[in-house]
Each structure stands twice: as C-alpha cells, then as structure tokens.
Amino acid sequence: PIVRLGLGTVPGLEATGYTATFAEALGLIARLTAPEFPTPPINKGASFFYTVADALAAAAVVPSPQNGYTVLLNLAIDEFFVGPNMRIQRAINAASSGDKVNVVAGTYTEQVAIIGKSLTLSGAGAATTTIKAPTPPATRTTYTIPESTATFDPIVFVNGGAGTINVTMSGFTVDGQNNFGPSTTRYVGVLYRNVTPGTISSNIVKALGSDGTQTIGIIVYGNSNVTISSNEVSNYGRLGIGAMGDLGSGNPPPLGPLPDPNATIQGNIVTGPTPPMTWAPNGIQMSWGATGI
Numbered sequence: 001p002i003v004r005l006g007l008g009t010v011p012g013l014e015a016t017g018y019t020a021t022f023a024e025a026l027g028l029i030a031r032l033t034a035p036e037f038p039t040p041p042i043n044k045g046a047s048f049f050y051t052v053a054d055a056l057a058a059a060a061v062v063p064s065p066q067n068g069y070t071v072l073l074n075l076a077i078d079e080f081f082v083g084p085n086m087r088i089q090r091a092i093n094a095a096s097s098g099d100k101v102n103v104v105a106g107t108y109t110e111q112v113a114i115i116g117k118s119l120t121l122s123g124a125g126a127a128t129t130t131i132k133a134p135t136p137p138a139t140r141t142t143y144t145i146p147e148s149t150a151t152f153d154p155i156v157f158v159n160g161g162a163g164t165i166n167v168t169m170s171g172f173t174v175d176g177q178n179n180f181g182p183s184t185t186r187y188v189g190v191l192y193r194n195v196t197p198g199t200i201s202s203n204i205v206k207a208l209g210s211d212g213t214q215t216i217g218i219i220v221y222g223n224s225n226v227t228i229s230s231n232e233v234s235n236y237g238r239l240g241i242g243a244m245g246d247l248g249s250g251n252p253p254p255l256g257p258l259p260d261p262n263a264t265i266q267g268n269i270v271t272g273p274t275p276p277m278t279w280a281p282n283g284i285q286m287s288w289g290a291t292g293i
Helices: 020-025 052-059 088-094
Strands: 030-033 046-049 071-074 079-082 099-103 106-109 112-115 119-123 129-132 151-159 165-170 173-175 185-193 195-201 204-206 215-221 225-229 232-234 239-244 262-266 269-271 282-287
Touching (some): 052 071, 071 088, 079 088, 088 099, 088 112, 112 119, 151 165, 185 204, 195 215, 215 225, 239 262
Parallel strands (some): 079 099, 106 129, 151 185, 173 204, 185 215, 215 239, 225 262, 239 282
Antiparallel strands (some): 030 046, 030 071, 071 079
C-alpha cells in the first residue's frame, strides 16, 4: 500500500493535479482522509491503499490526536467504511445525500446524528456492531422538535429538518448503558423525524434504563413513513416502539396541525422492563394522529 497521512511530495497522489481516478488506475481503491481535523496539513491530505482492509488496518493505529478523524472511502463503489479507532459521525459528515456508510464489527462510543441528508447506515450485524451511548449524559447533545414539547436525548437521531429524507439503519446494537439523563429529558435509542421512506431493521436496542426518566427504544415523529421490522428492544422505561403525531388534547394542547407519521411495525421483539419502574411502560404504541400497522 501507498500510505501518506497528510500532504507530501512522494508519492504525491494527493497533490494538485492528481485525482482519485488516477489512484484507481493504479489499483488504489481505498482513500483515507481527515477533513475535520482542526489544522493542516492533516486535514488537506489523503492516503491511498490497495484494499479497504489495508486502509482500516492503518486507521486502527492512527495515533492521537489524529485518531477519530479519519474517513475511509472505497473509490471503486463510492461507499464509506468505518472501523475501530474511527467515528461513524465523521463518515456521515463527509457523505453526500444518497451515500452508504458501512460500519464494520466493533464498538463505537458516540452519539450519531443524520440531519438533512438521505443515507444508508449499515452495520456488520447487531451481534458484532455496537453504538454505545457516551457517558455521562452531559456529554451528549439534546434536541427539540416541533411535534413535541419534550427535550430528547437520542443515541441515534435522524431528522429531515424542514423537508424529508430517506434513511435506512440496520445491523446495529444500540446500547444505552442505563445512562439516562435528568427527568426533564427523554432518553431514546433511535429517533426518526421527517423520514420518508425510512427503514429501521435488524437492530437491538437495549439498556436505556427503566427507573427514572422516560426512556424509549425506537420512536418516529413528523412527516415520516417508516418500516420498523425485525428489531429487538428491551430495558426501556416508557415505550418500546412508537409512532407519535401531534394531535393530542388537554394539557399541553396539541401542537399541530403538523404532518403525522405512518409506520409499519412488524416482526419485532419487545421485552418490557422489570421493576423498579417509574413509568407504566407501553410495548408498541401509535397515537396522537399517527397511523400504520
């Protein structure tokens, strides 16, 4: 492999006048970059490898402070790959709408957000690919959405913003580590909003905590049409899987009229929490104007 993290004169494939196409012509299909690294030359350079496996092996041993910034693109198929010592979020940030991010087996301790772009997020399988919630809760970003008065603390947050996006997520374990935040927030494994169409399949969502704040496995809001299938959800406090509209009544009053979600929920296993429990848990719920089967 030709390895160069940062700008250089030899072999110079990353220098002005050379393109990824030139690298491909030499059989170098894997490109490592670090576009979000805060200072040059690391954030301007590239490294090229003959195989994705070679590039992943190089990324796995990148020293601090560069580690966690690397982004791997397979030039032959135009797909991103994430491996140990890398961050899923870096690949998401580098990706364009319509791209695919493949996450190889490993444990990734981070909060993941897909906002305003259509992506496929594919793990190597829930048995081997885990997204763990960062701890303590203060290190995570919270979000609010127009369809709810709640403040959400999601491990995976997917939001189309003012429009809609198409996002598929499959093949992960989402581990909350029983590390929910204050009672003023709702701790969520996976939250989709304004995703049409969308898919959440073949994931395990667990360890959100059942005694304290409201915790939720998978929930869908907004102008969404989402298929939720073949997932396993356990150890939640308030809701296993749900689709929620904004047509509630009483206190607080309804927030709408805003678009309400449609969800197809099938083939999932939802295991309710064991005491002690602060809230009365619901397994699967569609309400406040949401529709589906």
